[in-house]
Amino acid sequence: MTIMPDTRSAAIDLGDLPRQLDYALRRAQLVLAQDLSAALEPVGLRPLQVAVLSVLRGNPGLRQSEIGAALGIRPANLVPLIDELERRTLAERRPIPADRRANGLFITPAGSAAHAKARACIDAHEVRFAARLRAGGKDQLLNLLGRLANPA
Amino acid sequence: MTIMPDTRSAAIDLGDLPRQLDYALRRAQLVLAQDLSAALEPVGLRPLQVAVLSVLRGNPGLRQSEIGAALGIRPANLVPLIDELERRTLAERRPIPADRRANGLFITPAGSAAHAKARACIDAHEVRFAARLRAGGKDQLLNLLGRLANPA
DNA sequence: TATTGTTATACTCTATAACTATA
DNA sequence: TATAGTTATAGAGTATAACAATA
Numbered sequence: 001m002t003i004m005p006d007t008r009s010a011a012i013d014l015g016d017l018p019r020q021l022d023y024a025l026r027r028a029q030l031v032l033a034q035d036l037s038a039a040l041e042p043v044g045l046r047p048l049q050v051a052v053l054s055v056l057r058g059n060p061g062l063r064q065s066e067i068g069a070a071l072g073i074r075p076a077n078l079v080p081l082i083d084e085l086e087r088r089t090l091a092e093r094r095p096i097p098a099d100r101r102a103n104g105l106f107i108t109p110a111g112s113a114a115h116a117k118a119r120a121c122i123d124a125h126e127v128r129f130a131a132r133l134r135a136g137g138k139d140q141l142l143n144l145l146g147r148l149a150n151p152a
Numbered sequence: 153m154t155i156m157p158d159t160r161s162a163a164i165d166l167g168d169l170p171r172q173l174d175y176a177l178r179r180a181q182l183v184l185a186q187d188l189s190a191a192l193e194p195v196g197l198r199p200l201q202v203a204v205l206s207v208l209r210g211n212p213g214l215r216q217s218e219i220g221a222a223l224g225i226r227p228a229n230l231v232p233l234i235d236e237l238e239r240r241t242l243a244e245r246r247p248i249p250a251d252r253r254a255n256g257l258f259i260t261p262a263g264s265a266a267h268a269k270a271r272a273c274i275d276a277h278e279v280r281f282a283a284r285l286r287a288g289g290k291d292q293l294l295n296l297l298g299r300l301a302n303p304a
Numbered sequence: 305t306a307t308t309g310t311t312a313t314a315c316t317c318t319a320t321a322a323c324t325a326t327a
Numbered sequence: 328t329a330t331a332g333t334t335a336t337a338g339a340g341t342a343t344a345a346c347a348a349t350a
Contacts, residue, residue: 002341004301005224012222013210017203020274021281021290022184024297026199027224029181030341031301032174046316047178051169058165065331070164072157072179077318079333101326101331122172129173132299138173141296145176147284148293149156149183154318182318189339198339217308229341231310253308253349 002034021148032129039121043114048073049085050122053115056091056107063102090114154186173300184281191273195266200225201237202274205267208243208259215254242266 005027006012017023036047045053048071055067062070068078082105085091090111093103107115130138157179158164169175188199197205200223207219214222220230234257237243242263245255259267282290 003220003224003226006221012207012214012218014222015206015210016271016274017206019278019294021278021293022181022188022199022274023203024294024301025177025181025184028297028300029174029177030224032177036174047174048317051175054167054169055164058167062164063331066164068155069158070166072155072182073317074155074319075332076320076334099327099331101324103332119168122168122174126171126173129300132303133296137296137299140292141173141300142171142176144285144289144293144296145180147289148180148281149176150284152284200340215308226341226343227309228311228343251308251350255309 002030004031035129036122036125039125040118043118043121045114045118049081049090050115050118052081052085053090053107053111053118056105057112057115060106061094061104063096064105065102067105085111154182156183187281188274188277191277192270195270195273197266197270201233201242202267202270204233204237205242205259205263205270208257209264209267212258213246213256215248216257217254219257237263 033047040047040050043050051071052067055070056062059066064078064082065075067073068075073081082091082093086093088110089108091105091107093105096102096104126138133141185199192199192202195202203223204219207222208214211218216230216234217227219225220227225233234243234245238245240262241260243257243259245257248254248256278290285293
């Protein structure tokens with residue numbers, strides 16, 4: 001459980017913080033991440049693991065380097081992540097004959113099943129938070145966040 | 153340096169990820185946090201330390217428990233943070249006669265000076281990223297993020 | 305009994321550097 | 328020589344549990 005800022009007690013002067021994008025982002029990101037992690041607990045997967053499965057589902061045979069580039073995860077950090085997915089037989093590494101340095105990554109049937117369950121949790125989570133916004137607010141937000149993340 | 157997702161190579165299918173709030177938040181938050189941390193490097197402070205100084209500046213004598221509640225930091229995690237600020241004489245703990253369990257926290261002149269420098273860095277950072285949005289985009293974004301972070 | 309601050313500890317995500325085996 | 332994956336390690340931020348001093 002995260003400790004959330006006390007937004008009610010106007011007694012405390014937060015200065016410029018409420019006008020800072022990074023502060024607002026940190027707060028919102030933390031709330032969402034906490035909720036999503038809790039929502040995924042029944043499935044036993046963390047958000048990042050689900051993200052990897054999502055990409056694997058749409059791109060069978062992808063190399064680790066490619067997944068890392070797509071999701072913004074460094075090769076060194078991707079290794080233990082894939083290790084665990086493989087240990088739980090949710091994904092597997094297969095040798096690539098053409099390049100024996102690289103691995104082709106594949107989601108397994110068990111991985112697809114887990115991913116489907118995770119998707120349901122995530123969808124519910126998304127609906128839950130979209131409800132906090134006005135109609136069209138989610139699209140607006142995704143647009144704004146995309147602009148921030150991309151130099152454009 | 154963070155590895156950012158490859159948004160250009162449309163070769164890879166990211167599935168539902170681009171439509172997920174938590175994923176968009178994670179990406180944007182990471183970009184902003186990285187940039188801000190780098191921007192604050194000359195001052196030698198991390199964003200969270202500056203946040204504490206900001207609150208201290210507007211609320212001299214605040215207790216640790218109150219700062220923690222305001223910023224969403226647990227008491228146990230606040231201790232080393234304050235320790236370092238105190239070690240660098242940017243803030244100080246003073247005993248509270250009325251309650252000898254608690255500390256009153258105060259920003260020092262050196263702390264105010266450091267905070268002023270940090271503010272300039274943060275303002276520049278904010279301008280830099282607000283420029284990625286349309287006019288009024290920042291206010292829109294702050295509004296949406298506030299709604300997400302707050303249940304109501 | 306409850307609260308304030310503290311210690312100790314663990315987990316997640318991110319980061320760098322250096323290694324191996326291939327290419 | 329460059330690349331793919333790996334190992335080892337470190338730093339932030341966040342989390343819990345348990346304790347001492349005080350209320």
